[in-house]
Amino acid sequence: MPDIRTLSAEEARAAIPDLAEVLADCVAGGASVGFMQPYTPEDAEPYWLEVAEAVAGGGSLLLVAELDGRIVGTVQVGAAQMPNQPHRGDLKKLLVHRSARGKGLARLLMEAAEREAATRGKTLLVLDTATGSDAEAIYPRLGWQRVGVIPDYALWPEGGFCDTTLFYKRLG
Numbered sequence: 001m002p003d004i005r006t007l008s009a010e011e012a013r014a015a016i017p018d019l020a021e022v023l024a025d026c027v028a029g030g031a032s033v034g035f036m037q038p039y040t041p042e043d044a045e046p047y048w049l050e051v052a053e054a055v056a057g058g059g060s061l062l063l064v065a066e067l068d069g070r071i072v073g074t075v076q077v078g079a080a081q082m083p084n085q086p087h088r089g090d091l092k093k094l095l096v097h098r099s100a101r102g103k104g105l106a107r108l109l110m111e112a113a114e115r116e117a118a119t120r121g122k123t124l125l126v127l128d129t130a131t132g133s134d135a136e137a138i139y140p141r142l143g144w145q146r147v148g149v150i151p152d153y154a155l156w157p158e159g160g161f162c163d164t165t166l167f168y169k170r171l172g
Helices: 009-014 016-028 041-056 105-119 134-141
Strands: 003-006 060-067 070-078 088-096 124-130 145-155 161-170
Touching (some): 003 105, 009 016, 009 041, 016 041, 016 070, 060 105, 070 105, 105 124, 105 134, 124 145, 134 161
Parallel strands (some): 088 124
Antiparallel strands (some): 003 060, 070 088, 145 161
């Protein structure tokens, strides 16, 4: 049974090697999550250090999925918003290691992220994801509403333009 939990800043710093492995695996698998191939766990470590600092400052929530004591999935909620958006959060970087897919971890991570965001007063979450990706199919099944597509929003990790699909979900 997977363990889903929210990490403190200290726990996030200690988990950087595992988190870096998950991110590098997802990029190697073609996930358009901000990084280009080739991308190694060592390349990912500075990113996760920034995330840990955001957790320390209260600007982000970092959730992980563990199987057999190993982190195999993660998601973030950007909680720090402008003064006129205290009710909104940005869901970011839903990542599941390819070796752990098909076990419902993405759903469990999303449900936990939504609960954590709601406990912090968030009533609306938004996200963007690569159009046509496996990830895009997950969100409607979890009650997220598709807003539309922005063409040529980013690049696929191996190169070439990637459209993005925007989603939102009201909490509560």
